[in-house]
Amino acid sequence: MKTVVLCAGHDYRYKGAYNSDYRIHENTFVKQFIIDLYNLHFRGDIFSPEIRMLLLYIDDNYNITHKNDSLKIKSRFVNRMPEMSLFIEMHLNSFGNTNATGSEILYNNEANRGFCELFAFNFNIYFPWARWRGIKHRTNLYLLNTIKKSVILEPFFLSNNKDVKSFVGNSNNYNMLLMMTAKTINDWASGFRINYEKLLNYRKKCLI
Ligand SMILES: [Zn+2]
Secondary structure, X not given: OEEEEEEEOOOXXXXXXXXXXXXXXHHHHHHHHXXXXXXXXXXXXXXXXXXXXXXXXXXXXXXXXXXXXHHHHHHHHHHOOOOEEEEEEEOOEOOOOOOOOOEEEEEOOHHHHHHHHHHHHHHHHHOOOOOEEEEEEOOOOHHHHHOOOEEEEEOOEOOOHHHXXXXXXXXXXXXXXXXXXXXXXXXXXXXXXXXXXXXXXXXXXXXX
């Protein structure tokens, strides 16, 4: 049995990035996404019964007075869960240059790199038209430093209206993003690993 925590980046008060054209807050989107992903659990034909999923988002039941409060709450939560296998926190990217686009996944601990490679591989199969920005090793992020089994997903840029149109406005793509994330969790839980030697060159680019 593997326990996977699905977590929404930021919280109800400090909501992260904002797209004023679409009036979408980062926290609002990622919270809905992890709830939709979690609900796939109950269909019975998507996730392996060997996976136990937990949802974590910081709503107004928590007293939040500083933007780092939610990170501390998440660390405390995880410290009480020694059986947790993976902590997936979802964010959306944002940048001053609104042309910045694409998807990336962040990790710190080498033990989580296998999950990142599966995510990269699946993303590139489901969304060959989207830009893949890479698997990024980050040592300067509180979440990745304090929660050893964590990865951060950043599937698109909230600051890019084309990205928002593709992944929020288009329900097909939204559902495909749900399914490919679910598939990645299943692949990872079943011990599947990407074999570099057997990958065709054009697929290798997604793992850089
Ligand atoms: Zn964020």
